[in-house]
Amino acid sequence: MRRKLAVAAAAMAVLTLAACGGTTEPEEPATEDVAEGGDAMEGDLVVVGFSQVGAESGWRAANTKSIQDNLTKENGFDLKFSDAQQKQENQIQAIRSYIAQGVDVIAFSPVVESGWDAVLEEAKAAGIPVVLTDRAVDSQDDTLYETFIGSDFVLEGEMAGEWVSENLATEPIKVVELQGTTGSAPAIDRKEGFESATADNPNVEIIASQTGNFTRSEGKTVMEGFLQAHDDIDLVFAHNDDMGLGAIEAIEAAGLVPGEDIKIVTIDAVKDGMQALADGKINYIVECNPLLGPDLVDIINKVMAGDEVEKRIVVKDLAFDQEAAIEALPDRQY
Numbered sequence: 042m043r044r045k046l047a048v049a050a051a052a053m054a055v056l057t058l059a060a061c062g063g064t065t066e067p068e069e070p071a072t073e074d075v076a077e078g079g080d081a082m083e084g085d086l087v088v089v090g091f092s093q094v095g096a097e098s099g100w101r102a103a104n105t106k107s108i109q110d111n112l113t114k115e116n117g118f119d120l121k122f123s124d125a126q127q128k129q130e131n132q133i134q135a136i137r138s139y140i141a142q143g144v145d146v147i148a149f150s151p152v153v154e155s156g157w158d159a160v161l162e163e164a165k166a167a168g169i170p171v172v173l174t175d176r177a178v179d180s181q182d183d184t185l186y187e188t189f190i191g192s193d194f195v196l197e198g199e200m201a202g203e204w205v206s207e208n209l210a211t212e213p214i215k216v217v218e219l220q221g222t223t224g225s226a227p228a229i230d231r232k233e234g235f236e237s238a239t240a241d242n243p244n245v246e247i248i249a250s251q252t253g254n255f256t257r258s259e260g261k262t263v264m265e266g267f268l269q270a271h272d273d274i275d276l277v278f279a280h281n282d283d284m285g286l287g288a289i290e291a292i293e294a295a296g297l298v299p300g301e302d303i304k305i306v307t308i309d310a311v312k313d314g315m316q317a318l319a320d321g322k323i324n325y326i327v328e329c330n331p332l333l334g335p336d337l338v339d340i341i342n343k344v345m346a347g348d349e350v351e352k353r354i355v356v357k358d359l360a361f362d363q364e365a366a367i368e369a370l371p372d373r374q375y
């Protein structure tokens with residue numbers, strides 16, 4: 042889009058020169074429409090720089106696919122996509138690169154909540170609108186971004202806690218918690234929601250809590266440590282399916298039966314998690330919808346048109362027990 046303005050200015054310059062008799066040679070048409078290699082398409086596309094957290098989980102893979110399947114040239118976008126491998130410095134570097142390239146819009150999922158003001162100030166100074174997807178930032182200045190679109194992670198934690206309180210904690214239960222990435226909005230908020238929903242039930246005791254960084258392998262390693270330290274674990278509350286699936290591996294390696302000897306509650310509802318739920322190895326899953334691509338298309342089109350966009354757009358999430366998972370599995374998109 043910015044390049045289109047440059048072409049128009051160049052065309053105006055040629056017309057002005059011609060009018061002033063600045064040249065006698067017949068001028069090539071100054072628009073890009075005659076340029077080789079489809080540049081005309083480039084000039085009409087909205088250039089979006091997207092910085093993704095990484096590829097740490099099944100949820101992230103589904104989220105990336107939704108972004109890339111929807112921000113296509115056919116839909117009017119030139120998508121520049123980068124994977125930060127769960128490192129904030131890589132995201133900041135990518136955002137600075139997008140600013141230098143003069144993209145039309147920057148969108149990203151901040152791996153952690155804090156430390157974004159400086160680079161978002163740079164984007165604002167460059168006149169490049171920013172859209173937050175999936176995870177939020179804790180900046181006090183909400184003029185640094187156009188909107189946030191994603192789930193309500195506190196509610197997800199509350200939904201998990203309420204199910205545990207009503208269905209498992211009718212007698213004393215000892216809980217171990219596999220937290221998501223330290224400092225990330227989903228880890229902070231899901232922990233808060235679960236604790237607030239179980240605070241008034243004296244039967245719920247969280248005896249250990251540690252980050253598994255949203256990955257299956259780290260979830261397994263942390264669960265192995267919990268099993269070595271505690272022989273009375275009743276429930277695993279994992280902030281995502283992947284860490285819950287890692288915990289299943291550790292529980293089975295210890296000769297115990299997941300879903301029975303040790304219950305498991307997770308968040309995401311990706312296909313592998315839903316299959317484990319259908320198989321009785323996980324007991325309850327709260328969904329976190331990763332399919333944000335279509336909404337992001339709508340938001341960017343509104344931003345480019347100068348239309349008003351709500352500051353916070355919350356995606357609705359469902360929840361599944363074993364019966365609901367068996368019914369839903371055949372139609373799951375991710």
Ligand code: GZL
Nearest residue numbers: 097098100101175227255281
């Ligand atoms: C939640 C998302 C989290 C998922 C994890 O919106 O940020 O990150 O719950 C993913 O699976 O790694």
